[in-house]
Amino acid sequence: MRTVVAITGASGAVFGLELLARLPGERFAVLSRWGQHVLREETGLGREDVAARSTRLFTDTDLSAPLASGSNAWDAMVILPCSTSTVGRIASGIADSLITRAAAVTLKEGRRLVLCPRETPLAAVTLRQLAELARDGVIVMPVSPGWYDRPATLDGLIAGFVDRVLQVLGVEQPGGWRAADLEAAARPEEARKGTY
Numbered sequence: 001m002r003t004v005v006a007i008t009g010a011s012g013a014v015f016g017l018e019l020l021a022r023l024p025g026e027r028f029a030v031l032s033r034w035g036q037h038v039l040r041e042e043t044g045l046g047r048e049d050v051a052a053r054s055t056r057l058f059t060d061t062d063l064s065a066p067l068a069s070g071s072n073a074w075d076a077m078v079i080l081p082c083s084t085s086t087v088g089r090i091a092s093g094i095a096d097s098l099i100t101r102a103a104a105v106t107l108k109e110g111r112r113l114v115l116c117p118r119e120t121p122l123a124a125v126t127l128r129q130l131a132e133l134a135r136d137g138v139i140v141m142p143v144s145p146g147w148y149d150r151p152a153t154l155d156g157l158i159a160g161f162v163d164r165v166l167q168v169l170g171v172e173q174p175g176g177w178r179a180a181d182l183e184a185a186a187r188p189e190e191a192r193k194g195t196y
């Protein structure tokens with residue numbers, strides 16, 4: 001499995017770091033200039049920490065990097081967190097950075113593109129752009145962790161959202177909401193024995 005992970009200048013860089021740390025296979029990372037700024041502001045970490053969690057970290061201004069070409073294969077690209085500015089550029093077909101170019105390539109090659117926008121409130125223009133991208137097959141996953149697993153710590157909250165991103169990428173995760181009930185329902189003979 002080969003995944004491109006981009007971290008842009010929206011709040012929540014720590015979610016992107018957690019994804020990089022847990023993704024199996026090759027993880028090609030790109031950090032935007034403002035992604036780096038927000039990462040430092042929110043976590044005290046820098047480029048070297050993103051590099052340490054990646055197979056390779058590319059430079060966002062380097063449009064000659066291999067990720068700029070559809071002749072190189074990857075399975076999926078995730079932008080986590082995704083700024084509204086990056087949403088707008090991708091929705092308009094602007095490919096003026098490695099992140100937006102790799103997103104354009106991911107789309108044109110029919111590969112899986114997952115955007116995790118983080119902003120509140122959201123302007124109508126961003127909502128329109130996200131709706132259009134969703135119609136084009138982009139998976140839009142706002143950074144919006146669930147509370148039904150009752151996370152007791154911030155790490156648990158972050159991990160819970162990253163679990164969902166990994167699921168969308170096809171990485172098997174331990175059971176979802178009331179998974180044991182679903183498993184039991186799929187095996188009626190066990191249900192009769194009173195396992196649920």
Ligand SMILES: Cc1cc2nc3c(=O)[nH]c(=O)nc-3n(C[C@H](O)[C@H](O)[C@H](O)COP(=O)(O)O)c2cc1C
Nearest residue numbers: 008009010011032034035038083084085086118119
């Ligand atoms: C501390 C800080 C927090 C920010 N948080 C957000 C945010 O949550 N969402 C967002 O869309 N933009 C946010 N921005 C603005 C973006 O960083 C800015 O629009 C930038 O141009 C995004 O560029 P990029 O998408 O190439 O990283 C923030 C900026 C700073 C400095």
